[in-house]
Amino acid sequence: MATESKTASSLAETGERTCWSCGAPRRAQFCNTCGKVQPPQSVDYFTFFGLPRKLNIDLTRLQREFYDLSRKLHPDLYGQTSKQEQEWSLEQSSLLNDAYRTLKDAIKRTEYLLRLEGVELEEQSKSATETARVSGEIKKQVVPPDLLEEVFELNMQLEELRMNRKMGEDDPALTGELEVHKTEFEKKYESLTQELKQYWDQWDRVVDLDEDENRRQVRDKMVDVLNRRNYIRNLVRDVNEALGS
16 A cells, blocks of 8 residues: 555656556546556646636536546445545545636636636735735725725725714715616626627637737736726725624
């Protein structure tokens, strides 16, 4: 068993695609020849499912593959195998679930692909939120230039509403204005979602052409749209909280 573990570890580190048990070519999860579960390798979620790094994917195929792998990797199937194989099945199952949750959601899929491309939407990320919570600092968010005036006015109105609440006063006109703002921001949010979908098509085309400059341009456009979209989502959340929605 020690020999098997050493071999598997060596293969995983070098990235070789051969089975630890029989030496035949393997896929990410199983050996194509002997069917043995394989040690997890450092592959991205697209590769794990045998998909290209594209944003328009076949969700039916993805779901079918997920259920098929879930059955084959279920820990109960490995109760009579070595401890190492049992551990690998658990690790592969965990990786499978993470990959599926990410790729089935179009926005998470986009954000994940951008991370693979070296881009982290840090100001909107969960890590930034957690850091702000622990430190007590306000999470940094860059206001999109074209929203500066609207956001300034909105923040003034939100502050006025909070002050009114503290003083036990009610201003129906102010509440109505905030409702209008929220509706407008919700429309902008949906519009940005539709714009993002157009860039998915562009991305898939430039990936096939392997043109680095076009690839960077489309990537940067998606980053801009996602940042704007996330910012507006947070504005809508703030208005809802202020209104008690």
